[in-house]
Amino acid sequence: MKIIVIVAFIGILGALFSAGVLMLRRQKGKASMARALALRVGLSVALFLIILFSAYMGWIKPTGLPVSH
Template sequence: MKWFVLAAFLAIIGSLGSALYFMMRDTGQDGRPKTSNMARALAFRVGFSILLFVCILVAWKLGYIHPTGIPLK
């Protein structure tokens, strides 16, 4: 589970980095920026984030992970 979460975080950061790259470098022949690549990268980032949240929620419900917060007295 730790490796899955780490891979998901790396995918989220990588997608955010590629969106930054497309925002800074991707211009069309007329000099105007093409936003489709940047929007696609940001959409993947949102998708990865939602998938990670759902997977963590399901793992908690199935008992694969347990909360380790401050114990209640």
């Protein structure tokens, strides 16, 4: 599970970096930048859904914050 999260996070950062580079270059137009940002949003939503599904299936357990009285 950790590998999936790390790979997805690297993909999200890569798409964000790609959109930033395309924004600064302005050579390929706004369509490429919009596509890169849409990919980033799609990867973020997919990662969120994978984490929710994993918690539902019991593959990961929420620990919460320790409560001290």
